[in-house]
Amino acid sequence: MKYIAIVFIICSSLLIAGERTGTKYFLNAGLNYNMHTTDIKGFSGTENCCDGFTGGNFLDPTFGFGMELAMGNLIFDLPASYVLQLNYNGLSSEYSEERLRGYKLSEFDKQPIMVEHQLNPTIKLLSIGNSIYSELFSGFSFGLGADIGFVMTSDYSQNEIALSPNDFTFSNGSREINTGEGTIKEMNSLIVSLFAGIRYDLYDFNDWTIRPEVKYNYIPGSLLDGKDLFATQLSGSISFVYNMTSPEPKAPAPPPQPEPKEIEEVVVAPAPPYIHVNLTLKDDKGNEIKDGQKLTIPISVYETKQEYALRPVVFFDSADYNYKKYNIESFTNSDFDVQTEMINSIARKMKEDKSLTLTLTTYDLGDEPKNMPEERLYNIEQKLKDDGVDLSRVKDKTLTVDKDFKYNELKEEYRKVEFALSDNSELIKSIYEIDSRIEFDKMSFTPKTNINSSEDEYYREANLYVNENPTKKENKDFTFTIDDSYTKEFEKNEPVKFNYISNAEVSGIYSAANVSFTVAPTVKNVNQTINTINDGTKTTEQHILAYTEFDKSSFKSVDQDVLKLVRKALEQNRKVTIFASTDNLGNEEYNKALAERRANTAKSIIGGNSNNLQVIYPEQYLFSNEHPYGRMLNRAIVVRIDK
Numbered sequence: 155m156k157y158i159a160i161v162f163i164i165c166s167s168l169l170i171a172g173e174r175t176g177t178k179y180f181l182n183a184g185l186n187y188n189m190h191t192t193d194i195k196g197f198s199g200t201e202n203c204c205d206g207f208t209g210g211n212f213l214d215p216t217f218g219f220g221m222e223l224a225m226g227n228l229i230f231d232l233p234a235s236y237v238l239q240l241n242y243n244g245l246s247s248e249y250s251e252e253r254l255r256g257y258k259l260s261e262f263d264k265q266p267i268m269v270e271h272q273l274n275p276t277i278k279l280l281s282i283g284n285s286i287y288s289e290l291f292s293g294f295s296f297g298l299g300a301d302i303g304f305v306m307t308s309d310y311s312q313n314e315i316a317l318s319p320n321d322f323t324f325s326n327g328s329r330e331i332n333t334g335e336g337t338i339k340e341m342n343s344l345i346v347s348l349f350a351g352i353r354y355d356l357y358d359f360n361d362w363t364i365r366p367e368v369k370y371n372y373i374p375g376s377l378l379d380g381k382d383l384f385a386t387q388l389s390g391s392i393s394f395v396y397n398m399t400s401p402e403p404k405a406p407a408p409p410p411q412p413e414p415k416e417i418e419e420v421v422v423a424p425a426p427p428y429i430h431v432n433l434t435l436k437d438d439k440g441n442e443i444k445d446g447q448k449l450t451i452p453i454s455v456y457e458t459k460q461e462y463a464l465r466p467v468v469f470f471d472s473a474d475y476n477y478k479k480y481n482i483e484s485f486t487n488s489d490f491d492v493q494t495e496m497i498n499s500i501a502r503k504m505k506e507d508k509s510l511t512l513t514l515t516t517y518d519l520g521d522e523p524k525n526m527p528e529e530r531l532y533n534i535e536q537k538l539k540d541d542g543v544d545l546s547r548v549k550d551k552t553l554t555v556d557k558d559f560k561y562n563e564l565k566e567e568y569r570k571v572e573f574a575l576s577d578n579s580e581l582i583k584s585i586y587e588i589d590s591r592i593e594f595d596k597m598s599f600t601p602k603t604n605i606n607s608s609e610d611e612y613y614r615e616a617n618l619y620v621n622e623n624p625t626k627k628e629n630k631d632f633t634f635t636i637d638d639s640y641t642k643e644f645e646k647n648e649p650v651k652f653n654y655i656s657n658a659e660v661s662g663i664y665s666a667a668n669v670s671f672t673v674a675p676t677v678k679n680v681n682q683t684i685n686t687i688n689d690g691t692k693t694t695e696q697h698i699l700a701y702t703e704f705d706k707s708s709f710k711s712v713d714q715d716v717l718k719l720v721r722k723a724l725e726q727n728r729k730v731t732i733f734a735s736t737d738n739l740g741n742e743e744y745n746k747a748l749a750e751r752r753a754n755t756a757k758s759i760i761g762g763n764s765n766n767l768q769v770i771y772p773e774q775y776l777f778s779n780e781h782p783y784g785r786m787l788n789r790a791i792v793v794r795i796d797k
Contacts, residue, residue, distance in 0.1 A: 177224065177398045182239075182367070183217040184391025190247040192383040196273060197310050198339045202332065204253035204271050214244025216389060220283070232288040235295075239285075243303060245277040245345075245377075245385060255314075258322055259472075261562070268317040275310045275338060277377070279303035279345060293355035301347045301371070308341035325476040340378040347373040353393075363395040429607040429660045433667035438598040447671045451636065452678035453594040453644060463581035463713040464496040465701055466573035468534070469782040472566065473522050475529035480783045492584075492783065497534070499584045500573055501541030511576040512538075514550040517568045527552040534571050561739050564704060567782040580711035581701075592645060594675070597636040603656040603667070612660035619653040631656065636673060649674040694731075694794040695719075699756060702789045704737070707751035709791075712759065716793065723795045724764045732756050732769045733792040735776065737785040746771065756791045 191209040196202045220239030228234040255267040285299025316322050316329040324331040351369035358364075371387035435443045443449075468477040479491040504510045514534055516527045531550045539545055559565040573582075605614065618626045618634055621643070626634065634654070643650045649672040657666035697716040700709040720730050734753035736745040753769040760767065776792065777784035 178222040178235075178363075178395050179219070179398070180222065180365070180393045180395040181217075181219045182391045182393035183215070184367075184389060186214045186216050186244055186371075187388040187390075188212045188214055188245055188247050189386050189388070190249070190275075190383065191385075192249075192381075194378075194381050194383060196312060197275075197336070199336055200310075200312055200332070200334050202271065202312075204251065204255070204269070207249040207251055207271075207273060210247045210249040212247040214246045216241055216243050216391065218242060222287075222395075225286075228286075229288050232290065234286055234288045237283070237285045237287060237297070237299070239283040241279075241281045241283060241301075242306075243279040243281045243301075245279055245303075245387070247275055247385075249273040249275075252317065255316075258319060265319045265322075267319070267322055270315045270317055271312075272315070273310065273312045276307060277305065277338075277341070278307035280306050281345075281347075283349075285349070285351070287351075287353070295353050297351050297353070299349055299351075301345075301349060303345035303347065305341055305343050305345065308338040309335065310338050311335040325474050327479045338378070340381055342377060342379055345373060345377065346375075347371050347387075355395075361397045363397060365393040365395055367391050367393060425608075427608045427661045427663055429605065429609070429612060429658050429663050429665045431656055431658050431665040431667045432604040432606075433601060433654070433656045433669060435599055435601045435654060435669040438600075443599065443669055443671050445669050445671070448649070449597075449671060449673045450676045451594050451597060451644070451673050453592045453675045454678055455590065455592055455680045457590050457680065462492075462584055462698055463711075463716070464492060464499070464584050465711070465786065466496065466500065466575070466579065466582050467570050467786075468493045468497065468573075469567065470530055470569045470571075472569060473526065475526060475533055477530070477534070477571070478781065478783070480781065494537075495584045496573075496582055497537055498541060499582045500575070501538055501543050503575070503579075503582070504538075504543050504547065505541075507577075509576075511547045511549070512543075513574040513576075514548065515572045515574065516550070516552050516570065518552055518554045519565065519568055520554070520556070522569075530571055563737075563739060563782075563785065567704075567785070570782070581713055583715075592641060592675075594644065597673070598633055599635075599652075599654070600633045601631045601654055601656065601669070603631050605658050605665075607658070607660055609660045612658050614656070614658040617655045617657075619651075619655070621651050622653075644675040647675060693797040695797065696792065696794050698787075699732075699791045699793045700759075701786070702752060702791070704739070704785075704789065705748065707748060707755050709755060709759070717759065719795060720760055720793055721762070724760070724762060724766055727766060729766045729768070729796040730760075730764075731794045732767070733772055733776065733794070734769055735772055735788050735792075737788045738775065738779040739785075752791060756793075 189209070189211050193206040193208070195204075195206045218239055218241030220237060222238075223236045225234045225236055250270060250272050252268060252270050255269045257264040258267055281301045281303035283299055283301045285297045287295040287297035289295045311334070313333040314331050316324065323329055349369050349371040351367060353365055353367040356364050356366055367390070369387075369389045369391075371389060373385050373387075375384075377383045377385055437443060470477050477493055480493055481491060500512070504512065514531055516530050518527050531552070535545055535548055535550070538548060555568055601616070603614075603616070605612070614629060616628050616631050617624060618632075620640075626632065634652075636652075640650065651670065651672050653668055653670040655666060655668040657664065659665075697719065698713060699716050699720065700712040702708065703710050723730050732753055734749045734756065736748050736752075738745075740748075749771050753771075757767065757769070775784075775788055777787040779785050779788060
């Protein structure tokens with residue numbers, strides 16, 4: 155940068171002296187067509203599924219400025235000029251390769267898994283170019299030169315996207331994996347290149363010229379340290395050239411004129427103007443608000459929560475060591491993953507009670523890679539560790555399963571890890587807040603400004619600031635209201651500062667007055683609704699009362715808290731509905747009879763003989779039967795209690 159500044163100063167000095175002509179300054183902008191060739195698989199710190207890339211092409215902007223000095227006739231007695239240019243140069247690209255990732259196996263066939271692996275390096279240079287151009291004929295020039303580029307930005311982003319089959323997802327439950335971004339650590343900080351170019355002076359007007367230009371830029375050597383990444387550029391740009399000419403000679407100074415005699419004049423200064431502003435502020439009840447006063451505003455909090463008793467188990471897909479993430483939003487009215495939430499709940503419970511220990515149990519069916527059970531246990535333990543659990547309190551074991559299954563779905567349900575706490579907890583309570591809002595009564599404030607001035611006309615202004623931020627401005631007083639628009643401010647549970655300023659000015663004399671006060675939220679009451687469902691006609695609470703096993707009507711585990719809620723609701727003559735269902739294994743007639751037996755078991759443990767207790771056998775499944783978690787929930791007893 156110092157070199158460029160020195161050259162520009164010297165050349166400008168020569169021009170000002172009026173002794174040199176033929177100097178030009180220019181601005182240019184255009185596009186680079188970047189052509190990369192490489193065999194890299196990725197950059198440091200990234201994962202990659204497949205073979206290396208072959209390269210890619212990309213359009214990147216370039217812009218800069220420079221100067222041109224006429225050098226007389228040089229090569230072949232042609233007019234030549236020296237060009238010095240500073241450019242912001244884009245050298246980015248995009249690589250994309252389609253690869254075979256593996257095969258998706260099903261019962262009768264296998265489908266190839268095709269992915270698109272993308273790697274996008276973003277490289278920006280600040281380059282200094284030196285070149286010599288010779289004018290071949292009028293307006294058309296050919297030039298050769300060299301660039302020294304300093305790397306300003308060298309970042310990358312990458313991902314792998316599943317192309318086929320359409321229903322394939324990676325272990326993270328998404329069709330995209332190995333996403334990442336960062337800095338290209340191998341990037342050389344200095345890039346040297348050689349270029350050849352042609353240009354044409356297309357249009358001249360006054361001292362300006364419009365000049366299109368095309369250059370081919372060759373970079374010898376790799377852009378990376380220790381890896382092969384080669385690049386060339388084809389650039390097209392438009393330059394706006396200013397042609398400097400010798401300055402015209404200055405006109406001679408006029409001859410001196412005799413100074414006129416001063417006439418003394420006595421001026422009587424008028425009295426200076428004055429202005430004074432006085433401000434009062436009152437609330438909607440007529441109370442005056444003092445500067446620095448602290449007010450409070452009562453708020454009501456409304457919280458909507460989901461609370462469910464979850465089975466201490468997580469399920470896996472075949473040959474997958476990461477547990478499956480299930481979203482049962484249709485039931486819970488929230489989008490959290492129930493398996494992750496169950497693990498988080500166990501971690502919270504173990505952190506609250508340091509005496510608890512945990513045993514993890516998984517099963518080896520003999521049809522997966524040998525180390526699959528150990529990998530599943532390891533991943534669960536690492537999740538617990540990330541949640542703050544001391545792994546010295548966690549044990550694990552693997553049981554071998556060697557039996558025939560009536561249905562393949564039952565075999566898939568053994569691909570799981572079970573959690574057994576030392577307090578023999580059969581169910582894990584999970585509370586998830588899905589909505590929270592506040593309500594408060596409006597507060598209005600009315601200002602009144604009195605202005606005392608020696609002039610009838612003056613400028614005045616009123617401003618409102620909230621937490622030091624300007625909110626409203628008018629040329630007269632205005633009433634302002636604390637309403638729903640301040641909800642986000644009060645949700646922070648911090649005081650909000652209001653500052654009303656009234657000012658006036660006359661003939662450069664300024665006067666102002668202000669009232670500053672704070673409003674702090676105070677919780678008046680908290681209203682909670684748990685597991686609430688509103689179908690437009692009535693509002694109910696939804697709970698899981700009990701879990702059963704496949705083909706069983708007896709209960710594996712019962713939520714005692716929900717059982718108490720049901721009994722209390724019946725004592726209060728509120729309606730309770732039992733939803734008894736099954737999975738989709740077996741024939742319809744058998745499953746209907748099984749659902750009736752489960753309903754009878756539910757009525758038996760509830761007890762009593764209330765007319766407000768009814769049973770529904772839903773025609774549609776509450777949950778999906780396409781995965782083990784949904785089938786487990788379809789075997790459960792769900793109850794809804796009228797509010």
